[in-house]
Amino acid sequence: MSDPTPAHSIETMLLEERTYPPPADFAAQANARGDIYDVPFEEFWEREGRERLTWFEAFNELYEWEPPYAKWYLGGKLNVCFNCVDRHVEAGAGEQVAFHWEGEPDGETRTITYADLQRDVVRFANALKKLGVRKGTPVAIYMGMVPELPVAMLACTRLGAPHTVVFGGFSADSLSGRMNDMKCEVLITQDEAWRRGSTVPLKKVADEAMADAPAAKSCVVLRRTGNDVPMQEGRDHWWHELEADCSDDAESCPCEPMDSEDLLFLMYTSGTTAKPKGIIHTTAGYLTGVAATHNYIFDLKPDSDVYWCAADIGWITGHSYIVYGPLCNRTTSVLYEGTPDFPDKDRWWSIVEKYKVTILYTAPTAIRSHMKWGPEFAQQHDLSSLRLLGSVGEPINPEAWIWYRENIGADRTPIVDTWWQTETGMILITPLPGITTLKPGSATRPFPGVDAGIYDEQGNEVGPGGGGYLVLKKPWPAMLRGIFGDDERYRETYWSRYEDVYLAGDGARIDRDGDFWLLGRIDDVMNVSGHRISTIEVESALVDHHDVAEAAVCSRADAVTGEAIVAYVTLKGGADGSVEKLEELRNHVAEKIGPIAKPANIVFTPELPKTRSGKIMRRLLRDVANNRQLGDTTTLADPTVVSEIAKRATEEKSEDA
Ligand code: WTA
Numbered sequence: 001m002s003d004p005t006p007a008h009s010i011e012t013m014l015l016e017e018r019t020y021p022p023p024a025d026f027a028a029q030a031n032a033r034g035d036i037y038d039v040p041f042e043e044f045w046e047r048e049g050r051e052r053l054t055w056f057e058a059f060n061e062l063y064e065w066e067p068p069y070a071k072w073y074l075g076g077k078l079n080v081c082f083n084c085v086d087r088h089v090e091a092g093a094g095e096q097v098a099f100h101w102e103g104e105p106d107g108e109t110r111t112i113t114y115a116d117l118q119r120d121v122v123r124f125a126n127a128l129k130k131l132g133v134r135k136g137t138p139v140a141i142y143m144g145m146v147p148e149l150p151v152a153m154l155a156c157t158r159l160g161a162p163h164t165v166v167f168g169g170f171s172a173d174s175l176s177g178r179m180n181d182m183k184c185e186v187l188i189t190q191d192e193a194w195r196r197g198s199t200v201p202l203k204k205v206a207d208e209a210m211a212d213a214p215a216a217k218s219c220v221v222l223r224r225t226g227n228d229v230p231m232q233e234g235r236d237h238w239w240h241e242l243e244a245d246c247s248d249d250a251e252s253c254p255c256e257p258m259d260s261e262d263l264l265f266l267m268y269t270s271g272t273t274a275k276p277k278g279i280i281h282t283t284a285g286y287l288t289g290v291a292a293t294h295n296y297i298f299d300l301k302p303d304s305d306v307y308w309c310a311a312d313i314g315w316i317t318g319h320s321y322i323v324y325g326p327l328c329n330r331t332t333s334v335l336y337e338g339t340p341d342f343p344d345k346d347r348w349w350s351i352v353e354k355y356k357v358t359i360l361y362t363a364p365t366a367i368r369s370h371m372k373w374g375p376e377f378a379q380q381h382d383l384s385s386l387r388l389l390g391s392v393g394e395p396i397n398p399e400a401w402i403w404y405r406e407n408i409g410a411d412r413t414p415i416v417d418t419w420w421q422t423e424t425g426m427i428l429i430t431p432l433p434g435i436t437t438l439k440p441g442s443a444t445r446p447f448p449g450v451d452a453g454i455y456d457e458q459g460n461e462v463g464p465g466g467g468g469y470l471v472l473k474k475p476w477p478a479m480l481r482g483i484f485g486d487d488e489r490y491r492e493t494y495w496s497r498y499e500d501v502y503l504a505g506d507g508a509r510i511d512r513d514g515d516f517w518l519l520g521r522i523d524d525v526m527n528v529s530g531h532r533i534s535t536i537e538v539e540s541a542l543v544d545h546h547d548v549a550e551a552a553v554c555s556r557a558d559a560v561t562g563e564a565i566v567a568y569v570t571l572k573g574g575a576d577g578s579v580e581k582l583e584e585l586r587n588h589v590a591e592k593i594g595p596i597a598k599p600a601n602i603v604f605t606p607e608l609p610k611t612r613s614g615k616i617m618r619r620l621l622r623d624v625a626n627n628r629q630l631g632d633t634t635t636l637a638d639p640t641v642v643s644e645i646a647k648r649a650t651e652e653k654s655e656d657a
Helices: 007-015 024-030 041-052 079-093 114-130 149-158 172-182 202-211 284-297 315-327 347-355 366-374 398-408 487-495 535-542 578-593 618-625 640-656
Strands: 061-066 070-073 097-102 107-111 139-142 162-167 186-190 193-195 198-202 218-222 237-238 265-267 277-282 306-308 333-336 361-363 386-390 415-418 454-455 467-472 502-510 516-521 525-528 532-533 550-559 562-571 600-603
Touching: 041 061, 041 070, 041 284, 070 284, 079 114, 079 284, 079 315, 097 114, 097 366, 107 114, 114 149, 139 149, 139 172, 149 162, 149 315, 162 172, 172 202, 172 277, 172 535, 186 202, 202 218, 202 277, 237 640, 265 315, 277 284, 277 535, 284 315, 284 600, 306 315, 306 347, 315 333, 333 347, 347 525, 366 398, 366 562, 386 398, 398 415, 454 502, 467 516, 487 502, 525 550, 525 562, 532 535, 535 550, 535 578, 562 578, 562 618, 578 600, 600 640, 618 640
Parallel strands: 097 333, 139 162, 139 186, 162 265, 186 218, 218 237, 306 333, 306 361, 361 386, 386 415, 562 600
Antiparallel strands: 061 070, 097 107, 193 198, 265 277, 454 467, 467 502, 502 516, 525 532, 550 562
């Protein structure tokens, strides 16, 4: 593992002295007020579990902790779809808007109330039943940001069928890998998705994936763009045809009573090997965790707020803070299909103005893109409805934080910088907007009922001013319940460094006020535009190309994407690289993993720097990629390799310029 507290981050911390106490009017109306931090751990989660959810049968034990496995709300029975949809309709809120959906092609919108959502979910759940989907049937979902995506997820939860949603930018290999790991029997997809005015061929990719995923017997296809796609007789079904004769009456498809610990979904994420990890989330703890955090951190007022989380549902942020947390809290949300710059760079701000969005939650990489485009696009629109901003996915640099606050938040709105992971399920370190004094670049404090700390190598908690490894010392309701089918990897990845303490894989520092500053990953996981990509995964994709002998991948700093991927490649037979070869390799990675994993730079080199035991020295490659002074090279088998690579990298940069 590398040093968790790189020197440049310490610098940022010392320079950042600006503070923003909560505005008095915000504090006076906030959901989280007063002594919330003083409520004891058990009392806090007991109350949240009882009051935030509706139970078919009450739980009788708060939690059970047999490290490294936790169970929460034992003995309880409930249904996620019931909590997110049916109970709101039963309580008379059927006419409230659940989603203001905005399609990418301009002018296309749909308004979906909670009553609409219930009808759509029931009808589709009945359709899935025709394909044999029952409690426990694993279902894969591969779609764009259309209303039918949350409908499909909710239909699964209504039936008690666990799902895995695969981001629409992933390749056929990535999709079939996940489907095979979970043994999915049904795949739900769409003909094509819209992206920046052109179409993404989801069904075509789904067909390739199905060919490699023998357990998947049926495929449901939503018609979105309307273009022709091949349909395989007997296997493929149009969504609208399959559900045409299905009832949308809630009583025709009651919500399946589930145990608190029944599997809700798997979300795959990159680790330090080529194989993604299937992170397990279960029912009651997950729902309590995401609903409680969504309520307090976003200060959600179901009767007046218009909330917009601009992430993709294909990632954990979309699961927890577009679908499950917000719907459980009876939120009115915006759901947007497209990209921020289509048809123009003011698209987001026109959406904020149109729907009078009050809460906006996005990622630093998006904020930095808007920063690069300039504030004039935001200035064309009335953003005065905004009262709270959020950030997630990577450390937010103070410049971006200030830009966000001044240009989007009128120098008035609090910003909640929320730290969490696919594994944590819910936000764990974050300000509470009516209580916390904000510091640009700091995620501030652990959420109430969360016990986080920073440890040194020896496992001692560091004091104020110290830095080290971010850990969680107690279980929390939405925590992962393991890695699907891989107990050993679960123990090894998160629980082997310190006894019975969760290692998050992030470096962090704590300042003299007790505020946390996240410093990025400490393992071989890169964070590109807020997406986790493993160096090894990209290396495997490169080596998979017939001309590549060896590859080493690391990241460099990038002004927009946070980190950018740099690959060092040795071609077979000592062949020289070329511009054509470079493009070919980049496309090969896109095909194997997905376009998000394309290296920004490829440096061709006759040899890679290795230790005498044959390990590639990524630390040195990172130094070269970032133009830093080279670190210690004494353990290298052949020290001249690095200077040769540095020379080639520099030549490449001057050619770029
Ligand atoms: C990083 C996304 C700093 C971190 C919800 C973590 C952050 C990884 C923040 C998880 C933040 C996320 N400040 N770093 N506010 N939020 N990260 O699984 O390195 O896609 O380990 O979950 O993103 O990424 P994941």
